[in-house]
Amino acid sequence: MNCEQQMSMLIKVQEMGFVALELNLYLDTHPCDKDALNDFNCAVKLLKKYKQAYEQEFGPLLNFGMSGFAKESWQWIENPWPWEL
Amino acid sequence: MEELYKTKKQMWKPEDAEEDGCSGMMLAHSYVPWQYYTNAFGPQEALMKGTLFPELYGVYMIPE
Numbered sequence: 001m002n003c004e005q006q007m008s009m010l011i012k013v014q015e016m017g018f019v020a021l022e023l024n025l026y027l028d029t030h031p032c033d034k035d036a037l038n039d040f041n042c043a044v045k046l047l048k049k050y051k052q053a054y055e056q057e058f059g060p061l062l063n064f065g066m067s068g069f070a071k072e073s074w075q076w077i078e079n080p081w082p083w084e085l
Numbered sequence: 086m087e088e089l090y091k092t093k094k095q096m097w098k099p100e101d102a103e104e105d106g107c108s109g110m111m112l113a114h115s116y117v118p119w120q121y122y123t124n125a126f127g128p129q130e131a132l133m134k135g136t137l138f139p140e141l142y143g144v145y146m147i148p149e
Binding site for chain 2: 012014015016018019022023026029030033035036039
C-alpha cells in the first residue's frame with residue numbers, strides 16, 4: 001500500500017475541509033455575501049471530489065454508514081486507518 | 086434600569102449570596118470590527134496558519 005500517496009490525498013481532503021469550515025463560520029455571520037457563498041460551494045464541490053478520490057483508492061474515511069455502501073469485503077478494518085498515517 | 090438589573094440578577098444569584106459591590110454599575114459592552122471577505126489564503130496555507138482569512142492572521146503576538 002502506498003502510504004505517501006494516501007497521506008497526500010488525505011491532506012488534500014483536510015485542507016479543503018478546513019476551507020469549507022472557515023467559509024461556513026464566515027457565512028454564519030454574513031449569510032448574504034455572494035462571493036463567500038460561491039467560494040463555499042466551490043470548496044464543497046472540491047471536498048466531495050477529493051473525498052471520493054480518496055475513498056475510491058483507500059477505502060472509507062468514516063464508518064457507521066457515513067461513507068456509503070460496503071464493497072465485497074469489509075474495508076473499514078483494513079489498515080491503516082486515516083489517523084494512523 | 087434598576088428594576089431590570091434586579092430581575093436579571095435574581096435569575097442567577099441566590100438570595101442569600103453576598104453583595105458583590107457591583108450593584109447599579111453599567112454592564113460592559115464589547116465591540117468587534119466587521120469582517121469583509123476580500124482575500125483568502127490558499128487551502129494549504131490556510132490549514133497551516135489556522136485561518137482562511139489573512140486579516141485574522143498574526144493579529145496577536147505569539148509568545149515565544
